[in-house]
Amino acid sequence: xxxxxxxxxxxxxxxxxxxxxxxxxxxxxxxxxxxxxxxxxxxxxxxxxxxxxxxxxxxxxxxxxxxxxxxxxxxxxxxxxxxxxxxxxxxxxxxxxxxxxxxxxxxxxxxxxxxxxxxxxxxxxxxxxxxxxxxxxxxxxxxxxxxxxxxxxxxxxxxxxxxxxxxxxxxxxxxxxxxxxxxxxxxxxxxxxxxxxxxxxxxxxxxxxxxxxxxxxxxxxxxxxxxxxxxxxxxxxxxxxxxxxxxxxxxxxxxxxxxxxxxxxxxxxxxxxxxxxxxxxxxxxxxxxxxxxxxxxxxxxxxxxxxxxxxxxxxxxxxxxxxxxxxxxxxxxxxxxxxxxxxxxxxxxxxxxxxxxxxxxxxxxxxxxxxxxxxxxxxx
Numbered sequence: 001x002x003x004x005x006x007x008x009x010x011x012x013x014x015x016x017x018x019x020x021x022x023x024x025x026x027x028x029x030x031x032x033x034x035x036x037x038x039x040x041x042x043x044x045x046x047x048x049x050x051x052x053x054x055x056x057x058x059x060x061x062x063x064x065x066x067x068x069x070x071x072x073x074x075x076x077x078x079x080x081x082x083x084x085x086x087x088x089x090x091x092x093x094x095x096x097x098x099x100x101x102x103x104x105x106x107x108x109x110x111x112x113x114x115x116x117x118x119x120x121x122x123x124x125x126x127x128x129x130x131x132x133x134x135x136x137x138x139x140x141x142x143x144x145x146x147x148x149x150x151x152x153x154x155x156x157x158x159x160x161x162x163x164x165x166x167x168x169x170x171x172x173x174x175x176x177x178x179x180x181x182x183x184x185x186x187x188x189x190x191x192x193x194x195x196x197x198x199x200x201x202x203x204x205x206x207x208x209x210x211x212x213x214x215x216x217x218x219x220x221x222x223x224x225x226x227x228x229x230x231x232x233x234x235x236x237x238x239x240x241x242x243x244x245x246x247x248x249x250x251x252x253x254x255x256x257x258x259x260x261x262x263x264x265x266x267x268x269x270x271x272x273x274x275x276x277x278x279x280x281x282x283x284x285x286x287x288x289x290x291x292x293x294x295x296x297x298x299x300x301x302x303x304x305x306x307x308x309x310x311x312x313x314x315x316x317x318x319x320x321x322x323x324x325x326x327x328x329x330x331x332x333x334x335x336x337x338x339x340x341x342x343x344x345x346x347x348x349x350x351x352x353x354x355x356x357x358x359x360x361x362x363x364x365x366x367x368x369x370x371x372x373x374x375x376x377x378x379x380x
Contacts, residue, residue: 027275029300032066040065046360056328060306060351067279067304072356075349077187078125080338081177081269082109082116085133085261086152087197088161089239094200094232096222099152102196103136109194109337110141116192116337123342125190130177132170133195133261147173149261156204156239156258160246167256167264174268182276188348189273189280190308191287192338193262196222199313202289204236204258206315208247209292210322214240217315219285221334251296259289266290271297274304279348283341284311284333288319295323308344309333 040062045051052058065071084106090099108114109129112121120127130145131138135152138144149170153161162170178189195201199221206217214236220229240247243257255264267290273280274294282291282305295302307325310316312334320327328344361368 027271027298029271029274029298030277031300032303033069034066036069036071037062037066040071040355043071043355043360046362047354047358048361048364048366049358054354056326057347057351057354060328060348061355063306064279064348064352065355068277073279073352074187075345075352076124077185078123078190078342078345079181079186079188080116080120080125080127080190080192080342081130081174081266082127082192082194082338083130083132083174083262083265083269084194085131085198085265086135087195087201087260088153088155089157089200089235090197091155092157092200092231092235093228094221094224094235095196096224096228097196099135099196102194103134103138105194106131106134106138106144110143114337115335115339116342119339119342123345125342125345127192127338128177128181130173130265132173132265145177147177147265149173153201153260156201156243157235158242160243160257161201161259162256162261164253164256166261167252167259170261170264171252171268171271174265175272176268177265178269178272178276182272182278186273186278188345189269189278190338190341190345191266191269191280191283191290192341193266193283193286193336195260195262195286198260198262198286198336200232200235201258201260202263202286203232203315204239205254205263205289206292206319207236207240208243208254208258209251209296210318212315212318216318219312219314219334221313251293255293259293262286263290263293267293267297270294270305271301274298274301278304279306280304281306281308281341281344281348282325283308283338284336285313285316285319286336287338287341288316288323291323292319306344306348309340311340
């Protein structure tokens with residue numbers, strides 16, 4: 001039966017938020033399909049290979065079956081949601097790049113010239129680009145979704161990044177983006193981000209939701225030097241202190257207190273995709289922070305998450321452990337944009353293909369393992 005989720009807590013049963021505040025939107029997160037997972041596991045046991053010899057691919061094929069209810073889920077319509085916004089905390093010297101880079105990179109995405117565009121073309125994925133809060137007036141473009149909630153967040157070192165209403169509005173924008181793509185046949189959702197200063201906001205959000213110490217979470221982001229790293233740590237500590245009362249109220253409040261508009265939008269993407277039984281491939285540190293909010297709001301969403309890679313960012317490993325996810329790749333990436341997520345797509349395809357296209361022992365006329373010999377083996 002679907003799981004009906006509410007409010008802000010891990011024990012909640014129904015999620016209700018909307019724009020305007022008086023409206024509510026109910027999200028039903030279906031449970032994973034246990035029957036499909038059992039069928040996938042049984043078929044894995046009959047394929048022409050030693051049991052478990054395809055390792056993580058076997059686990060991934062079973063998980064995908066549970067998410068989609070199919071042993072052969074389609075993966076052709078792959079959408080990368082690359083959401084952009086600016087962060088007031090960038091004024092605290094926490095990034096190696098100026099804030100102007102955020103709108104400049106959005107234009108680069110629209111030209112198809114950024115890393116995510118190159119990799120998405122290679123992996124036959126489409127990039128959906130949205131402005132959730134860029135601090136600039138971007139030109140109209142057929143491939144840009146103008147969903148600006150505000151021109152960047154306020155500095156989290158001085159108070160909340162945004163209001164609760166703005167956080168909810170950004171979440172709703174993300175949900176609508178995902179809903180539109182689902183209506184057009186989305187098979188798998190991939191998360192991406194762009195925003196100067198967003199590793200600081202993500203680190204603060206992760207610390208707020210996990211009580212991890214900033215020294216264990218705050219990394220170098222775009223490549224700040226030692227002084228810049230110390231400024232980031234101080235900024236996160238200041239943000240946690242000044243927003244402590246709001247943070248204590250729950251994950252959406254924490255998101256409003258120290259998060260970012262693109263992070264909020266990704267929360268919406270994750271929730272809506274999970275509600276539609278679509279796999280969600282999480283990119284790196286920023287996307288992971290959004291996933292943490294999503295699963296604290298709606299625990300059922302966790303079953304639909306796939307960690308594409310382990311970021312080079314300091315706290316990403318701890319974040320993945322809190323989410324209960326094992327990354328598929330470890331390539332020392334720290335770019336964002338959705339780059340790690342698209343690089344994991346061939347592994348999803350390989351998992352589905354091997355489950356469905358390999359012959360079973362019976363089909364191939366291959367002898368199965370000699371159980372008696374295995375039992376009597378000196379290595380047993």
